[in-house]
Amino acid sequence: MTAASKTTLSIGEVSALTGLTTHTLRFYEQEGLFVEAVRRNAAGRRVFTQQEVGWLRVCAKLRSSGMPLPDIRRYAELVRKGAGTEADRFEILRRHEARVQRQVADLQEALDVIQAKVALYADHLAAGSADTLWRDGPDCTPARDVS
Protein backbone atom coordinates (compact mmCIF):
# COMPACT_ATOMS: atom_id res chain seq x y z
CA MET A 1 0.00 0.00 0.00
CA THR A 2 1.61 3.21 -1.16
CA ALA A 3 0.97 6.47 0.60
CA ALA A 4 -0.80 7.73 -2.50
CA SER A 5 -3.42 4.99 -2.29
CA LYS A 6 -4.03 4.89 1.48
CA THR A 7 -7.25 6.29 2.86
CA THR A 8 -5.60 7.76 5.94
CA LEU A 9 -2.21 9.39 6.01
CA SER A 10 0.29 10.52 8.60
CA ILE A 11 1.79 13.99 8.55
CA GLY A 12 5.02 12.53 7.16
CA GLU A 13 3.20 10.91 4.27
CA VAL A 14 1.32 14.09 3.52
CA SER A 15 4.60 15.95 3.61
CA ALA A 16 6.04 13.55 1.03
CA LEU A 17 2.95 13.82 -1.16
CA THR A 18 2.69 17.59 -1.10
CA GLY A 19 6.27 18.74 -0.78
CA LEU A 20 5.33 20.79 2.28
CA THR A 21 7.40 20.16 5.41
CA THR A 22 5.73 18.74 8.51
CA HIS A 23 6.50 22.04 10.20
CA THR A 24 4.66 23.88 7.46
CA LEU A 25 1.69 21.51 7.65
CA ARG A 26 1.31 22.15 11.39
CA PHE A 27 1.75 25.83 10.75
CA TYR A 28 -1.02 25.76 8.14
CA GLU A 29 -3.33 23.98 10.54
CA GLN A 30 -2.65 26.65 13.13
CA GLU A 31 -3.30 29.33 10.53
CA GLY A 32 -6.70 27.87 9.77
CA LEU A 33 -5.98 26.86 6.19
CA PHE A 34 -7.72 23.51 6.48
CA VAL A 35 -11.33 23.26 5.45
CA GLU A 36 -12.21 21.01 8.39
CA ALA A 37 -10.41 20.58 11.70
CA VAL A 38 -7.58 18.08 11.27
CA ARG A 39 -8.55 14.75 12.81
CA ARG A 40 -6.40 12.94 15.38
CA ASN A 41 -5.95 9.25 16.13
CA ALA A 42 -6.06 7.72 19.62
CA ALA A 43 -2.46 8.72 20.23
CA GLY A 44 -3.18 12.36 19.38
CA ARG A 45 -1.43 12.22 16.06
CA ARG A 46 -2.78 14.00 13.01
CA VAL A 47 -4.63 11.88 10.47
CA PHE A 48 -5.08 13.21 6.95
CA THR A 49 -7.16 12.12 3.96
CA GLN A 50 -6.47 12.12 0.25
CA GLN A 51 -8.98 14.94 -0.02
CA GLU A 52 -6.84 17.03 2.26
CA VAL A 53 -3.81 16.24 0.15
CA GLY A 54 -5.71 17.55 -2.86
CA TRP A 55 -6.60 20.71 -1.02
CA LEU A 56 -3.02 21.17 0.16
CA ARG A 57 -1.79 20.89 -3.40
CA VAL A 58 -4.13 23.65 -4.37
CA CYS A 59 -2.91 25.67 -1.39
CA ALA A 60 0.66 25.13 -2.51
CA LYS A 61 -0.18 26.50 -5.96
CA LEU A 62 -2.00 29.48 -4.49
CA ARG A 63 0.93 30.21 -2.19
CA SER A 64 3.59 29.78 -4.87
CA SER A 65 1.66 32.24 -7.01
CA GLY A 66 1.59 34.73 -4.17
CA MET A 67 -1.81 34.43 -2.54
CA PRO A 68 -1.43 35.59 1.07
CA LEU A 69 -2.33 33.16 3.86
CA PRO A 70 -5.28 35.28 5.06
CA ASP A 71 -6.90 34.98 1.62
CA ILE A 72 -6.50 31.22 1.60
CA ARG A 73 -7.89 31.05 5.11
CA ARG A 74 -10.90 33.08 4.02
CA TYR A 75 -11.44 30.80 1.05
CA ALA A 76 -11.23 27.72 3.28
CA GLU A 77 -13.78 29.27 5.63
CA LEU A 78 -16.18 29.82 2.75
CA VAL A 79 -15.80 26.22 1.60
CA ARG A 80 -16.48 25.10 5.16
CA LYS A 81 -19.64 27.18 5.26
CA GLY A 82 -20.71 25.44 2.08
CA ALA A 83 -23.61 26.40 -0.17
CA GLY A 84 -24.30 30.09 -0.63
CA THR A 85 -20.67 31.17 -0.48
CA GLU A 86 -19.80 30.36 -4.08
CA ALA A 87 -19.96 33.90 -5.36
CA ASP A 88 -17.47 35.01 -2.71
CA ARG A 89 -15.13 32.13 -3.49
CA PHE A 90 -15.37 32.96 -7.16
CA GLU A 91 -14.47 36.55 -6.39
CA ILE A 92 -11.37 35.55 -4.40
CA LEU A 93 -10.20 33.33 -7.23
CA ARG A 94 -10.85 35.92 -9.90
CA ARG A 95 -8.92 38.57 -8.00
CA HIS A 96 -6.02 36.21 -7.58
CA GLU A 97 -6.13 35.23 -11.22
CA ALA A 98 -5.80 38.90 -12.15
CA ARG A 99 -2.91 39.31 -9.71
CA VAL A 100 -1.05 36.36 -11.20
CA GLN A 101 -1.60 37.62 -14.73
CA ARG A 102 -0.11 40.95 -13.70
CA GLN A 103 2.86 39.12 -12.18
CA VAL A 104 3.45 37.19 -15.39
CA ALA A 105 3.28 40.38 -17.44
CA ASP A 106 5.75 42.14 -15.12
CA LEU A 107 8.15 39.23 -15.22
CA GLN A 108 7.90 39.14 -18.98
CA GLU A 109 8.81 42.80 -19.12
CA ALA A 110 11.83 42.22 -16.89
CA LEU A 111 12.74 39.23 -19.01
CA ASP A 112 12.80 41.41 -22.11
CA VAL A 113 15.31 43.74 -20.48
CA ILE A 114 17.44 40.83 -19.25
CA GLN A 115 17.39 39.05 -22.58
CA ALA A 116 18.38 42.20 -24.43
CA LYS A 117 21.42 42.45 -22.18
CA VAL A 118 22.21 38.76 -22.47
CA ALA A 119 22.09 39.05 -26.25
CA LEU A 120 24.42 42.03 -26.20
CA TYR A 121 26.95 40.29 -23.99
CA ALA A 122 26.74 37.17 -26.12
CA ASP A 123 27.46 39.22 -29.25
CA HIS A 124 30.28 41.17 -27.80
CA LEU A 125 31.90 38.21 -26.12
CA ALA A 126 31.71 36.28 -29.37
CA ALA A 127 33.18 39.23 -31.28
CA GLY A 128 35.89 39.73 -28.69
CA SER A 129 34.90 43.38 -28.50
CA ALA A 130 34.33 43.24 -24.79
CA ASP A 131 35.82 46.66 -24.15
CA THR A 132 33.03 48.41 -26.03
CA LEU A 133 30.50 47.28 -23.44
CA TRP A 134 29.84 49.74 -20.71
CA ARG A 135 27.40 51.43 -18.41
CA ASP A 136 23.63 51.67 -19.01
CA GLY A 137 22.21 54.53 -20.97
CA PRO A 138 19.67 56.87 -19.38
CA ASP A 139 16.63 55.00 -20.56
CA CYS A 140 18.03 51.57 -20.52
CA THR A 141 18.22 51.20 -24.28
CA PRO A 142 20.91 48.58 -24.63
CA ALA A 143 21.75 49.60 -28.18
CA ARG A 144 23.46 52.75 -26.99
CA ASP A 145 25.09 51.86 -23.76
CA VAL A 146 25.20 48.74 -21.65
CA SER A 147 26.22 47.38 -18.27
Added chain:
Amino acid sequence: MTAASKTTLSIGEVSALTGLTTHTLRFYEQEGLFVEAVRRNAAGRRVFTQQEVGWLRVCAKLRSSGMPLPDIRRYAELVRKGAGTEADRFEILRRHEARVQRQVADLQEALDVIQAKVALYADHLAAGSADTLWRDGPDCTPARDVS
Protein backbone atom coordinates in the same frame (compact mmCIF):
# COMPACT_ATOMS: atom_id res chain seq x y z
CA MET B 1 14.32 72.20 -17.61
CA THR B 2 12.58 69.00 -16.73
CA ALA B 3 14.19 66.48 -14.43
CA ALA B 4 14.40 64.03 -17.31
CA SER B 5 16.60 66.41 -19.32
CA LYS B 6 18.87 67.74 -16.54
CA THR B 7 22.44 66.58 -16.38
CA THR B 8 22.54 66.47 -12.60
CA LEU B 9 19.69 65.31 -10.42
CA SER B 10 18.75 65.43 -6.76
CA ILE B 11 17.68 62.34 -4.89
CA GLY B 12 14.08 63.52 -5.07
CA GLU B 13 14.22 63.83 -8.84
CA VAL B 14 15.78 60.41 -9.18
CA SER B 15 13.06 59.04 -6.95
CA ALA B 16 10.42 60.53 -9.24
CA LEU B 17 12.18 59.20 -12.35
CA THR B 18 12.72 55.68 -11.08
CA GLY B 19 9.77 55.07 -8.79
CA LEU B 20 12.17 54.14 -5.98
CA THR B 21 11.72 56.03 -2.72
CA THR B 22 14.50 58.28 -1.44
CA HIS B 23 14.84 55.87 1.47
CA THR B 24 15.38 53.02 -0.95
CA LEU B 25 17.91 54.98 -3.00
CA ARG B 26 20.00 55.67 0.12
CA PHE B 27 19.62 52.05 1.11
CA TYR B 28 20.86 50.92 -2.32
CA GLU B 29 23.86 53.20 -2.03
CA GLN B 30 24.66 51.68 1.35
CA GLU B 31 24.25 48.20 -0.11
CA GLY B 32 26.79 48.97 -2.80
CA LEU B 33 24.43 48.73 -5.75
CA PHE B 34 25.84 51.77 -7.49
CA VAL B 35 28.54 51.29 -10.06
CA GLU B 36 30.50 54.33 -8.88
CA ALA B 37 30.40 56.05 -5.50
CA VAL B 38 27.51 58.51 -5.45
CA ARG B 39 28.81 62.05 -5.84
CA ARG B 40 27.97 64.86 -3.39
CA ASN B 41 27.63 68.61 -3.88
CA ALA B 42 29.23 71.24 -1.65
CA ALA B 43 26.41 70.87 0.86
CA GLY B 44 26.93 67.12 1.13
CA ARG B 45 23.82 66.27 -0.85
CA ARG B 46 23.76 63.40 -3.31
CA VAL B 47 24.07 64.30 -6.98
CA PHE B 48 22.96 61.80 -9.60
CA THR B 49 23.34 61.56 -13.35
CA GLN B 50 21.00 60.32 -16.07
CA GLN B 51 23.31 57.35 -16.43
CA GLU B 52 22.64 56.41 -12.84
CA VAL B 53 18.93 56.72 -13.45
CA GLY B 54 19.30 54.24 -16.32
CA TRP B 55 21.20 51.86 -14.11
CA LEU B 56 18.61 52.20 -11.34
CA ARG B 57 15.87 51.36 -13.79
CA VAL B 58 17.73 48.20 -14.68
CA CYS B 59 18.16 47.47 -10.97
CA ALA B 60 14.43 47.94 -10.46
CA LYS B 61 13.72 45.36 -13.16
CA LEU B 62 16.25 42.95 -11.73
CA ARG B 63 14.76 43.35 -8.27
CA SER B 64 11.14 43.06 -9.39
CA SER B 65 12.07 39.83 -11.13
CA GLY B 66 13.64 38.52 -7.95
CA MET B 67 17.37 39.03 -8.30
CA PRO B 68 18.78 39.25 -4.77
CA LEU B 69 20.65 42.41 -3.75
CA PRO B 70 23.97 40.56 -3.36
CA ASP B 71 23.81 39.47 -7.01
CA ILE B 72 23.14 43.00 -8.18
CA ARG B 73 25.98 44.26 -6.01
CA ARG B 74 28.28 41.70 -7.55
CA TYR B 75 27.22 42.72 -11.03
CA ALA B 76 27.81 46.39 -10.19
CA GLU B 77 31.28 45.51 -8.89
CA LEU B 78 32.10 43.77 -12.14
CA VAL B 79 30.95 46.75 -14.19
CA ARG B 80 33.13 48.98 -11.98
CA LYS B 81 36.14 46.78 -12.62
CA GLY B 82 35.49 47.19 -16.33
CA ALA B 83 37.06 45.23 -19.15
CA GLY B 84 37.78 41.58 -18.54
CA THR B 85 34.73 40.96 -16.36
CA GLU B 86 32.24 40.55 -19.19
CA ALA B 87 32.08 36.78 -19.05
CA ASP B 88 31.18 36.92 -15.35
CA ARG B 89 28.53 39.55 -15.95
CA PHE B 90 27.13 37.47 -18.77
CA GLU B 91 26.97 34.48 -16.45
CA ILE B 92 25.07 36.40 -13.77
CA LEU B 93 22.56 37.59 -16.33
CA ARG B 94 22.12 34.19 -17.89
CA ARG B 95 21.50 32.59 -14.53
CA HIS B 96 18.94 35.20 -13.70
CA GLU B 97 17.29 34.83 -17.07
CA ALA B 98 16.86 31.10 -16.36
CA ARG B 99 15.48 31.85 -12.91
CA VAL B 100 12.89 34.25 -14.32
CA GLN B 101 11.87 31.79 -17.01
CA ARG B 102 11.31 29.18 -14.32
CA GLN B 103 9.25 31.69 -12.36
CA VAL B 104 7.09 32.42 -15.38
CA ALA B 105 6.57 28.71 -16.00
CA ASP B 106 5.63 28.11 -12.35
CA LEU B 107 3.20 30.99 -12.36
CA GLN B 108 1.69 29.74 -15.58
CA GLU B 109 1.16 26.35 -13.98
CA ALA B 110 -0.53 27.93 -10.98
CA LEU B 111 -2.59 30.05 -13.34
CA ASP B 112 -3.86 26.93 -15.08
CA VAL B 113 -5.12 25.54 -11.77
CA ILE B 114 -6.71 28.85 -10.81
CA GLN B 115 -8.36 29.33 -14.18
CA ALA B 116 -9.79 25.82 -14.14
CA LYS B 117 -11.42 26.65 -10.82
CA VAL B 118 -12.59 30.04 -11.99
CA ALA B 119 -14.18 28.44 -15.03
CA LEU B 120 -15.95 25.87 -12.87
CA TYR B 121 -17.34 28.48 -10.53
CA ALA B 122 -18.43 30.61 -13.45
CA ASP B 123 -20.31 27.67 -14.95
CA HIS B 124 -21.94 26.59 -11.76
CA LEU B 125 -22.90 30.07 -10.71
CA ALA B 126 -24.40 30.70 -14.12
CA ALA B 127 -26.29 27.42 -13.95
CA GLY B 128 -27.45 28.09 -10.42
CA SER B 129 -26.09 24.70 -9.47
CA ALA B 130 -23.91 26.06 -6.74
CA ASP B 131 -24.62 23.22 -4.35
CA THR B 132 -22.84 20.71 -6.54
CA LEU B 133 -19.55 22.48 -5.99
CA TRP B 134 -17.49 21.10 -3.20
CA ARG B 135 -14.12 20.13 -1.83
CA ASP B 136 -11.07 19.39 -3.98
CA GLY B 137 -10.43 15.92 -5.21
CA PRO B 138 -7.30 14.05 -4.25
CA ASP B 139 -5.29 15.09 -7.23
CA CYS B 140 -6.81 18.43 -7.77
CA THR B 141 -8.74 17.46 -10.89
CA PRO B 142 -11.52 20.01 -10.82
CA ALA B 143 -13.82 17.91 -12.96
CA ARG B 144 -14.50 15.52 -10.12
CA ASP B 145 -14.52 17.64 -7.07
CA VAL B 146 -13.90 21.32 -6.40
CA SER B 147 -13.37 23.83 -3.61
Added chain:
DNA sequence: GTTTGACTTCGAGTAGACTCGAACTCATAC
Protein backbone atom coordinates in the same frame (compact mmCIF):
# COMPACT_ATOMS: atom_id res chain seq x y z
C1' DG C 1 15.08 86.82 9.76
C1' DT C 2 12.17 83.08 9.84
C1' DT C 3 9.61 79.55 7.63
C1' DT C 4 9.50 75.98 4.37
C1' DG C 5 10.93 72.05 2.10
C1' DA C 6 14.29 69.04 0.66
C1' DC C 7 17.89 67.04 2.10
C1' DT C 8 21.29 64.55 5.71
C1' DT C 9 22.56 60.38 9.19
C1' DC C 10 21.48 56.81 12.20
C1' DG C 11 19.28 53.17 14.31
C1' DA C 12 15.22 50.67 14.94
C1' DG C 13 11.00 48.47 13.34
C1' DT C 14 8.06 45.85 9.99
C1' DA C 15 6.01 42.11 7.16
C1' DG C 16 5.09 37.52 5.90
C1' DA C 17 5.89 32.96 5.92
C1' DC C 18 8.11 29.99 7.43
C1' DT C 19 11.92 27.36 10.11
C1' DC C 20 14.09 25.56 13.98
C1' DG C 21 14.99 23.45 18.35
C1' DA C 22 14.00 21.65 22.78
C1' DA C 23 11.59 18.58 25.54
C1' DC C 24 8.29 15.15 25.51
C1' DT C 25 5.20 10.85 24.05
C1' DC C 26 4.41 6.59 21.63
C1' DA C 27 4.55 2.28 19.01
C1' DT C 28 7.18 -0.96 16.89
C1' DA C 29 11.53 -3.69 15.97
C1' DC C 30 14.81 -6.22 17.87
Added chain:
DNA sequence: GTATGAGTTCGAGTCTACTCGAAGTCAAAC
Protein backbone atom coordinates in the same frame (compact mmCIF):
# COMPACT_ATOMS: atom_id res chain seq x y z
C1' DG D 1 13.06 -3.85 27.93
C1' DT D 2 15.24 -0.58 25.27
C1' DA D 3 16.54 1.83 21.06
C1' DT D 4 14.72 4.06 17.11
C1' DG D 5 11.97 6.90 14.57
C1' DA D 6 7.99 9.46 13.93
C1' DG D 7 5.11 12.06 15.95
C1' DT D 8 3.58 15.99 19.60
C1' DT D 9 3.58 21.22 21.65
C1' DC D 10 5.52 25.55 22.35
C1' DG D 11 8.02 29.54 21.76
C1' DA D 12 11.67 31.75 19.59
C1' DG D 13 14.54 32.83 15.60
C1' DT D 14 15.37 33.87 10.63
C1' DC D 15 15.36 36.07 6.31
C1' DT D 16 15.09 39.87 2.94
C1' DA D 17 14.27 44.15 1.60
C1' DC D 18 12.72 47.62 2.76
C1' DT D 19 10.34 51.38 5.73
C1' DC D 20 10.04 54.64 9.24
C1' DG D 21 11.08 58.25 12.40
C1' DA D 22 13.88 61.39 14.95
C1' DA D 23 17.02 65.00 15.01
C1' DG D 24 19.71 67.91 12.47
C1' DT D 25 21.54 70.97 8.19
C1' DC D 26 20.96 74.16 4.58
C1' DA D 27 19.28 77.29 0.73
C1' DA D 28 15.88 79.93 -1.01
C1' DA D 29 11.28 82.32 -0.65
C1' DC D 30 8.82 85.64 1.51
